[in-house]
Amino acid sequence: MIPFNKPFITGKELSYIEDAVASGKLSGNGKYTRLAQTFFEEKYQFKKTLLTTSCTDALEMAAILIGIEPGDEVIMPSYTFVSTANAFVLRGAKIVFADSRSDHPGIDEESLKSLITKKTKAIVPVHYAGVACDMDMIMDLASAHNLYVIEDAAQAIDSYYTSRNGQRLPLGSIGHLATFSFHETKNISSGEGGLLAINDEQFVHRAEIIWEKGTNRASFFRGEINKYGWVDIGSSFLPSEITAAFLWAQLEHLKKIQEKRIQIWTRYDSHFSNKLELFGIKTPTIPSYAENNAHMYYIVAKDARQRDFILKRMKESGVLAVFHYLSLHKSEFFTDCHDGRDLPWTDLYSNMLIRMPFFLELTMDQVDQISQMLLDIAVEYEN
Numbered sequence: 001m002i003p004f005n006k007p008f009i010t011g012k013e014l015s016y017i018e019d020a021v022a023s024g025k026l027s028g029n030g031k032y033t034r035l036a037q038t039f040f041e042e043k044y045q046f047k048k049t050l051l052t053t054s055c056t057d058a059l060e061m062a063a064i065l066i067g068i069e070p071g072d073e074v075i076m077p078s079y080t081f082v083s084t085a086n087a088f089v090l091r092g093a094k095i096v097f098a099d100s101r102s103d104h105p106g107i108d109e110e111s112l113k114s115l116i117t118k119k120t121k122a123i124v125p126v127h128y129a130g131v132a133c134d135m136d137m138i139m140d141l142a143s144a145h146n147l148y149v150i151e152d153a154a155q156a157i158d159s160y161y162t163s164r165n166g167q168r169l170p171l172g173s174i175g176h177l178a179t180f181s182f183h184e185t186k187n188i189s190s191g192e193g194g195l196l197a198i199n200d201e202q203f204v205h206r207a208e209i210i211w212e213k214g215t216n217r218a219s220f221f222r223g224e225i226n227k228y229g230w231v232d233i234g235s236s237f238l239p240s241e242i243t244a245a246f247l248w249a250q251l252e253h254l255k256k257i258q259e260k261r262i263q264i265w266t267r268y269d270s271h272f273s274n275k276l277e278l279f280g281i282k283t284p285t286i287p288s289y290a291e292n293n294a295h296m297y298y299i300v301a302k303d304a305r306q307r308d309f310i311l312k313r314m315k316e317s318g319v320l321a322v323f324h325y326l327s328l329h330k331s332e333f334f335t336d337c338h339d340g341r342d343l344p345w346t347d348l349y350s351n352m353l354i355r356m357p358f359f360l361e362l363t364m365d366q367v368d369q370i371s372q373m374l375l376d377i378a379v380e381y382e383n
Contacts, residue, residue, distance in 0.1 A: 004320040007184040008360040010253045016245035028238035032245040039251050044170040046197040048204045050211045055154045055181035055194035057237045059087035061210055062177045065203045066148045068093045075115050076124040077107040078329040078346040084152050097329040099343040103285045109134045116145050126152040127171050130295035132161035135174045149175035157187050158258055159293035176200040187295055190247035193239055210234040260360050261294035267364055268297040271371035279378040297356045304351040306381055313377045319370055326350050
């Protein structure tokens with residue numbers, strides 16, 4: 001059986017975890033936390049970064065930082081993981097779901113203007129598959145209506161956006177805030193884990209307090225104050241040094257990991273490009289302003305029946321491909337809260353998108369095998 005995902009281990013994780021244990025500092029905000037945060041700040045020029053126990057936690061911190069209150073409206077795609085919405089629902093926000101693009105599962109930027117009201121407080125674009133949304137358009141809208149932008153960059157580590165003035169910007173560095181995931185399915189993993197990137201100076205000081213359970217403990221440990229106490233709301237958002245040590249081993253190998261993932265993605269695409277479309281199956285589109293960080297390779301079947309046939313036959317043949325998100329606006333929890341608008345492209349991707357097996361130890365021979373299998377199944381379905 002070829003699994004859908006297999007976490008990659010660099011070989012240094014246990015060594016760094018042992019070092020963290022030997023140091024006697026296992027709680028968060030120690031040596032490895034600082035190494036990882038400095039890495040992100042220096043490589044991607046984020047003003048401030050804070051490791052979190054998950055991307056979900058980073059999103060919850062962002063919701064607190066921008067002051068979400070009951071009745072505030074937050075615009076985001078319906079085609080995303082539930083954490084994107086939950087973080088703001090927990091603060092009392094009303095979620096306004098946007099449709100996906102016709103050529104990509106990312107948010108339909110053209111639809112956003114019509115969704116903005118006097119109650120709108122933020123836009124949360126999701127860089128699906130690590131492929132950038134049109135951030136110039138989104139930031140222009142946010143500026144015109146005095147809105148915050150929080151980039152859900154869970155899948156977008158080491159991916160870039162080229163602005164209209166030709167500047168190449170790391171995803172996560174454009175909005176006021178951004179969040180990343182280090183779940184085991186992501187390019188860089190710590191099992192579970194996340195990161196809050198802060199690009200707006202006004203949030204830097206308070207973010208650290210919220211991160212430290214609502215205390216100014218971080219300032220105390222830096223010697224900036226002689227005692228610390230409870231000064232704001234917050235929670236236990238920071239991960240342990242064990243998690244940070246694991247992550248640091250991964251970050252040291254980021255270049256190698258990305259190079260191999262690009263090879264896998266390109267190999268899939270070389271097999272499928274101009275071939276699957278003969279069977280009504282679409283392959284990924286990368287807009288001209290976006291880059292590909294090879295987070296996933298997906299295809300879009302022509303209908304739900306074809307998708308189910310492909311998934312069934314691949315599993316029977318020992319290959320685990322999977323579908324992805326279900327439309328949040330139609331979820332059991334939210335369906336009665338949705339305003340009734342049809343989101344046809346969201347539903348299309350929910351019903352027809354398939355993710356191919358994708359992990360670092362996947363060999364080129366295995367990619368070739370999977371690709372030929374899919375092509376054969378497509379022919380079988382037509383016959």
